[in-house]
Amino acid sequence: MWIKLIKNDLKRKKIIHITLFIFLVLSAFCISNGATMLVKLSHSIEELFAKAEAPHFVQMHAGDIDQAQIDSWSSSSPLVNLQQTVAMINIDGTNLSLAKKQNPENNSVMDISFVKQNEKMDFLLDEKHNLLTISNGEIGVPLYYKYRDDLKIGDKVYVQEEHFSMEFTISAFVQDALMNPSLVHSKRFLINELDFNALYPHGEIEYLIQFQLADKKQLTDFSLHYQTAALPNSGPAIDSQTFMILHALSDGIAASVIILLSFLLVSIAILCLRLTIFATIEEDFQEIGVMKAIGIPPSYIKRIFLSKYIFLAAFSCLLGYLISLSLSPFLYTKMAILTDAPSNQIIDIIIPLLASSFLFLLVVSFCHLSFNRFRKISATEALREGSLATKTQKNNWISLRKNRFLPVNSFLGIQDVMIRFKTFILLLGVYIICSFLMVVPLNFLTTIESPTFISYMGIGDSDIRIDLQNVRESDQRFNEVLNYIKNDPAILAFSPLITSRFQVLDQDGKWGQMQVETGNLEAFPLVYLEGRAPAKNNEIALSYINSSELDKTVGEQLFIKRGPSDDEKQVTISGIYQDITNGGRTAKAVFEENSENILWYVISADIHSDYSIPEKIAEYSSRFSPAKVTHLESYLTQTLGQTINQVKLITIISYITGLFVSMLITILFIKMLLAKDFSQINIMRRMGFSIKDIQIQFLSRVSFIMLASVLLGTLLSNTLGPLVINTIWGTLGASQIEFVINPIYAYLLSPLFLIVSVMFTTMLSMSSLKNHHLMNGK
Incomplete structure (x- = not known):
């Protein structure tokens, strides 16, 4: 009997059930993919680090080394389990071309290195996390370039100097546990040992001094011991935790936004179910009364109605789960660490199944609670009234007699919303969430594409940036560049900085x-979260993560020193700024640099409007080679390009989803309202109201709710939206991102698209009113 009832009911209310079915499938698909992506990302990072046998501590060093000294110190340290020193051949971007000889890496922000496969740890892997073996004449290219330039197996890579050239064929793409993320401005190309030896005399040599510890919990102690041991340290030192954070930042933003989208869709699904259940009770109110009158217990009636939603939820969640299995590879194509990564049955199958099962249990539980309403239904009332009675209070301030401005039908529609606000609050909530879905990802996309986003990377806004890092005699080269810039009439302002x-x-x-x-x-100032830039020799500004880890705020004292044997210096924290580079752990000051431990040099500059920025970049790139000269806009694109592409895809999906959901919920709501107001519509028709009059009243109701939703949705998008984004980015060094909003898209086109789609759907849903006289029996 239940199967027959379910079958007949599904046939009788096709539009409502198809709409609900589609919506539940969409919710199951999103929550399955979101959960899978986060778990898979975490697992893939851990697996990559495990299979690559990533070091726990890496000291980069430009200059000569004494390997015997390193070996002696390592063998005597109880903290060290394994040590390896890796030689890298740094190639200037002007001497490297990918796929096409005429397109060298002239203005790349990346430090390009050629390496051979390591022997003890830090192995370079292929896309399936297998150990890479490269033959003579072949090359393994970092995944960063595969996605940036759409490279393919068989493409060529050229290294060309004035009196030397080499040609390689791409045979693989490299998964690099240390340097995969675009935020890491170093990239390793893997070549054969014979090619490595041939290339060795033609590049700058840099070393990675790597350690695996017996207990990585002692990483802080080890780092201190290393720095106090007078070992090679002419370069940054990075630990495995920082590498993992950089991986999570590069690919984790997409997963986090999809999870946010999933929770919003699940919220709408619950509201959608509530609407559908109330519509069902309204339409079947008299049948419920008859069943109660002949003695059928409320619990049995509840099971009859609940069984339909159990079936619908089970089928929807199962289909959403199956679709997520088939389409998830498409969502992962822009996530470098996930693409073609080894499949894990537990993650690929069980996690989305658990997520879909969670949605199913949530839906069934909500339905169970909602159908408790049956107990409040009186058989006599149901048979007499024919619909669920709604108590309304008299509101003199919205009386038709006092209306002086609106047409009668429009006023009656708005009056009905005010009187029965509890009925319409669900529609208001859904439209607000839809507006949130459309506007927040869009605002975030315009923010990270904006040139001002560079400030969240701890960099002042300038036209060009000149980097000198790991270059022989860097201090001398830095002074040469600085002297030239001082006398260049094209330079409007410049700022030399030493890290x-x-x-x-x-x-x-x-x-x-x-x-x-x-x-x-001062030349290119940052925006500070708290305080100001340091102005005195006894002041320092900390990045957000540094201030959090040191538990220091503006005005407090900090002790620093240049080296183990130097005197301590007490400095006052003048300000806290945001920085997502270098693991978010940086500081800024105006006192003298530590000349014994310089990491790199940077010169930022603005170009006079009478001069061409691209031409000046080309001139400086040629004159100051191998220094990197970068347009700041290009710097942002190269550093966050992959993240920007992911957010673009999510923004499109979220935008379409917001429009689609608003149309679905409008169909459901109008169907429920027509069922609920069936008797009232009959009375109005007898009073002389035309079908057009009633349609205008319905449009006025939805329009009023829509306008209120757009206003509230826009307000929440610009208040709650940044709060959500800041929560995600706060762990990465940017705790207070201010949205850069494109008003045409955010305040005009998005609300317009939403309003037009809802109005169109409302008119379409009310087409059944034209046949209302047939239902009346006239």
Whole structure:
């Protein structure tokens, strides 16, 4: 009997059930993919680090090394389990071409290195996380370039100098546990040992001094021991935790936004179910009364109605789960660490199944609670009234007699919304969420595409940036560049900055390491979360993550020193800024740099409007080679290009979803309202109201709710939206991102698309009113 009832009911209310079915499938698909993506991302990062046998501590060093000294120190340290020193051949971008000889990496922000496969740890893997073996004449190219340039197996890579050239054929794409993320401005190309030896004399040599520890919990102690041992340290030192954070930032943003989208859709699904259940009770009110009158217990009636939703929820969640299995590879194509990664049955199958099952249980539980309404239905009332009685209060302030401005039908529609606001609040909530779905990802996309987003990377806004890092005699080269820029009439303003390593006393009383950028901080100032830029020799500004880890705020004191044997210096924290680079752990000051431990040099400059920026970049690139000269807009694109592409895809999906959901919920609501107001519509028809009059009243109701939703949705998008985004980015160093809003898209086109789609759907849903006289029996 239940199967027959379910079958007949599904046939009788096709539009409502098809709409609900589609919506539940969409919710199951999103929650399955969101959960899978987060778990898969976490698992893939852990698996990549495990299979690559990633080091726990890496010291980059430009210059000569004494490997015997390193070996002696490592063997005597109880903290060290394994040590390896990796030589990298740094190739200037002007000498490297990918796929086409005429397109060298002239203005790339990446430090390009050629390496051979390692022997002890830090192995370079293929896309399936297998150990890569490269033959003579072949090359393994980092995944970053595969997605940036759409490279394919068989494409060529050229290294060409004035009196030397080499040609390689791409045979694989490299998964690099240390340097995969676009935020890491170093990329390793894997070549055969014979090719490595041939190339060795033609590039700058840099070393990665790597350690695996017996207990990685002692990473802080090890770092301090290394820095106090007078070992090679002419370069940044990075630990495995920082590498993992950079991986999570590069690919995790997409997963986080999809999870947010999933929760919003599940919220709408619950509201949608409530609407559908109430519509069902309204339409079947008399049948429920008859069943109660002949003695059928409320619990049995509840099971009859509930069984339909159990069946619908089970089928929808199962289909959403199956679709997520088939389409999930498409969503992962822009996530470098997930693409073609080894399949894991538990993650690929069980996690989305658990997520879909969670949605199913949530739907069934909500239906179970909603159908408790049957107990309040009186058989006599149901047979007499024919619909669920709604108590309304008299509101004199919205009386038709006092209306002086609106047409009668429009006023009656708005009056009905005000009187029965509880009925319409569900529609208001859904439209607000739809507006949120459309506007927040769009605002976030315009924000990270904006040139001002560079400030969240701890960089002042300038036209060009010149980087000198890991270059022989960098200090001499830096002074040469600086002297030339000082006398160049094309330069409007410039700021030389030097990053060096200092030691800092943490809250546990232990000395750690800190990268401090010193120099002219006034020419291209940052926006500070708190306080201001340092102006005196006894002041320092900390990045957000540094201030959080040191548990320091503006006005408090900090102890720093240049080296183990140097005197401590007490400095006052003048400000806190945002920075998502270098793991978010940086600082800025105006006191003298640590000349014994300089990491890199940077010169930022603005170009006079009478000169061409591209031409000046080309001139400086040629004159200052191998220094990197970058247009700041290009710097942002190269660093966050992959993340921007992911957010673009999610924005499109979210935008379409918002429009689609608003149309679906409008269909459901209008169907429910027509069922609920069936008797009232009959009375109005007898009073002389035409079908057009009633349609105008319905349009007025929906329009009023729609306009209120757009206003509230826009308000929430610009208040709650940044709060959600800041929660995600706060763990990465940017805790207060201000949206850069395109008013045409956010305030005009998005609301217009939403209003037009809802109005069109409303008119379409009310087409059944034309046949109302047939239902009346006339």
